[in-house]
Amino acid sequence: MKLNFILNGENMNIDVPGERRLLDFIREDLHLTGTKEGCSVGECGACTVILNNKAIHSCMTVVGQLEGGELITIEGLEKNGELDAIQKSFIKKSAIQCGFCTSGMVMTAKALLFSNPHPTDEEIKKAISGNLCRCSGYKEIKESIKDAAYNSNKEES
Amino acid sequence: MSVEHVNYLQPKTLQELQKGLKSLTEKSALLAGGTDLMVSIREKKPQIDTYLSLCNINEMKSITEIDGWIRIGAMVTHTEAALNNKIKTFFSALSMACDHVGSPQIRNKGTIGGNIMNANPAGDVLPCIMLFNGEFEIFNSEGSLRRISVNEFLSESGKTTLNKNELLMAIWLPIKPDKKSCFVKLGSRTEVTIAQISFCLSWKRINDEYLDIEAYIGAIDNKPLKIDEINEILGNRPFETESLDALSTFLSNKIRDIRINRKRESKLKIYEHEKLYKERAVKGVVYDAISFMKY
Numbered sequence: 001m002k003l004n005f006i007l008n009g010e011n012m013n014i015d016v017p018g019e020r021r022l023l024d025f026i027r028e029d030l031h032l033t034g035t036k037e038g039c040s041v042g043e044c045g046a047c048t049v050i051l052n053n054k055a056i057h058s059c060m061t062v063v064g065q066l067e068g069g070e071l072i073t074i075e076g077l078e079k080n081g082e083l084d085a086i087q088k089s090f091i092k093k094s095a096i097q098c099g100f101c102t103s104g105m106v107m108t109a110k111a112l113l114f115s116n117p118h119p120t121d122e123e124i125k126k127a128i129s130g131n132l133c134r135c136s137g138y139k140e141i142k143e144s145i146k147d148a149a150y151n152s153n154k155e156e157s
Numbered sequence: 158m159s160v161e162h163v164n165y166l167q168p169k170t171l172q173e174l175q176k177g178l179k180s181l182t183e184k185s186a187l188l189a190g191g192t193d194l195m196v197s198i199r200e201k202k203p204q205i206d207t208y209l210s211l212c213n214i215n216e217m218k219s220i221t222e223i224d225g226w227i228r229i230g231a232m233v234t235h236t237e238a239a240l241n242n243k244i245k246t247f248f249s250a251l252s253m254a255c256d257h258v259g260s261p262q263i264r265n266k267g268t269i270g271g272n273i274m275n276a277n278p279a280g281d282v283l284p285c286i287m288l289f290n291g292e293f294e295i296f297n298s299e300g301s302l303r304r305i306s307v308n309e310f311l312s313e314s315g316k317t318t319l320n321k322n323e324l325l326m327a328i329w330l331p332i333k334p335d336k337k338s339c340f341v342k343l344g345s346r347t348e349v350t351i352a353q354i355s356f357c358l359s360w361k362r363i364n365d366e367y368l369d370i371e372a373y374i375g376a377i378d379n380k381p382l383k384i385d386e387i388n389e390i391l392g393n394r395p396f397e398t399e400s401l402d403a404l405s406t407f408l409s410n411k412i413r414d415i416r417i418n419r420k421r422e423s424k425l426k427i428y429e430h431e432k433l434y435k436e437r438a439v440k441g442v443v444y445d446a447i448s449f450m451k452y
Contacts, residue, residue: 001165018165019208021195041196042263043349054236054265060195061266062188064167065212108261129348130260 005066008076018064023047025063026073034074034103038132045131048104048111049073055111055130074103077110085155086110089148090141097135105131109145119149164207168214171300177209178298178322185209187324189232189271192263217270217326220244228294229328231270236261238269248330250338250357251285257342258282260349270325276317276380279352283311284373284381285340288357292329298322304329315380335361336369339449342376343442352376354412354435356446358387367395367450377412377435384408395447404447405440412436 001018004011007030016025023040026032026049038046040059047058050072051065077084086109089095096102105128112119112127119127124145133141168174181187185207188194198205211217217232220241227243238244239255258264258272258281272282273293286307293310295303297320312318319325338359344350355375361368370388375381390404412435 001167017163018167018210019163019205040199042192042259045260045262048262055262056266057192057262060190060192060263062165062191062195062208062210064165064208064210065188065191067167067213111261126348127261130262 001064001067003063003067005068006070008072016063018062020063021059022049022061022063022066023058026058032073032075036100036103038100038104042130043132044101044104045108045128046101046104048107048131050107050111050114053111053114055108072107072110074107077106084110085152086113086145086148089144089151093140093144093147095137095140095144097133097137101131101133101135105133105141109141109148112145113149113152117149117153119145121146161204161206163205165210166207167210167212171214171216171296174209174211174214174296175298175300177207178296178324180207181209181321182206183321185321187211187274189274190234190267192259192267193271193275211270211324222332225332227330227332229269229330231273231325231327232268233270235259235264235267235269235272239264247332247334248285248289248338250288250340250359251282251330253340254281254285254342254355254357257348257350263349269328273328274317274319274325276311276315278315278379279355279376281340281342281352281355281375284355284357284375285338286328286330287381287383288338288359288371288373289330291331293325294327294329295319295323296326297324302326311380315378337362337450339446341442341446341449343438354439354442355381356442358446358450360450362450366393367391370395372446374408374411374439378415382411391447395450401443401447402440405443408439408443409436412439 003014003016023037026035035049035058036046038044042057042060048055049058052069086106108128108131124142166177168177186205188208188210211232217230219230220233221228235255235258239252245252269282272280292304336359340357342352342355344352358372360370372384372387373381390407391400394400
């Protein structure tokens with residue numbers, strides 16, 4: 001099918017089978033390998049991307065469902081060579097060990113801050129409930145999201 | 158491995174949808190959110206000839222109030238339903254259920270219609286639709302619509318009765334402003350969990366009197382069960398330990414009877430003592446659910 005959508009801020013017009021799995025399309029066709037494949041069945045959140053400002057599993061989405069939408073992958077967060085506030089906070093708080101969950105975790109956090117710029121601790125916990133970190137760095141991850149929210153809000157005020 | 162040609166249809170109008178429905182075969186798949194379909198494709202690897210994606214049909218994506226009813230399009234996501242003010246106000250149980258389906262990613266994509274059409278015994282949405290005496294709007298390949306009750310929608314074995322050329326377009330729930338409701342589920346963890354037991358409840362409160370209590374329990378049989386005896390058991394003193402324990406014992410016995418009479422083997426590999434878990438744990442579900450009636 002002819003597919004129109006916005007990828008990381010750029011208009012895309014591509015001919016692609018509508019039933020192709022979004023995760024494969026992102027990694028194998030677009031060569032954006034920052035998005036990771038974990039469980040492939042919507043349990044681990046490693047493949048999380050943002051579609052129309054909402055966190056979704058790219059392993060459970062087909063490309064046709066992008067039609068007319070706006071997709072953001074981890075590669076789209078950096079602007080003009082500068083990392084996003086969440087990426088900076090993950091580094092600052094050492095919220096990364098093996099790194100496999102990181103891009104999904106960052107995208108989930110970004111989607112949370114889109115809809116809720118001032119999340120409480122409970123809201124952060126609920127937002128990342130679908131993202132597994134087997135290095136068990138949840139404490140640092142939660143602190144990073146809180147830190148990113150604080151810094152973004154400080155910049156805006 | 159040979160690659161079969163696959164059709165991917167994504168209609169934008171009801172006319173296109175009608176045409177798409179006509180073209181479906183036994184090997185075709187209706188695609189709503191995809192959160193269950195994609196897992197089943199990965200596990201079973203069926204040869205699908207046509208995908209009919211429903212994500213662009215506007216009639217299936219809105220929540221509207223019409224003549225004393227709320228119409229919820231089948232493609233409304235769990236997140237949208239959980240956050241919708243009308244659903245929160247008139248159908249709290251459904252809002253609470255949708256707020257705890259899967260993970261945020263699943264709720265952002267998975268739809269009310271997909272949840273209902275899977276008719277999984279552990280599904281969280283169907284018990285709520287039954288609690289509110291909801292109706293199902295069905296669209297067919299001839300372009301006609303019909304509204305059916307739950308008894309017509311679900312067979313005795315808990316499967317949906319729709320034909321290949323039909324689909325669930327929307328759910329209709331009658332507004333009863335004086336009724337409150339709640340939903341509670343027991344799972345193996347607090348978030349991202351599948352119901353071991355789900356319980357939804359509605360009631361009228363006039364001063365300190367509780368009237369017209371209705372309840373459904375899910376995930377214990379092939380479809381949600383109505384608890385006809387609930388008013389009699391709770392009487393007008395739902396918060397007294399005696400009433401709560403009587404309801405717990407009643408439900409526990411019900412779950413035991415279902416277990417004893419079940420002919421098919423459980424699909425899950427569970428130990429003998431684990432089979433008794435629900436009978437014991439239902440007490441906690443009852444105490445949690447009834448506590449919502451205080452507010």
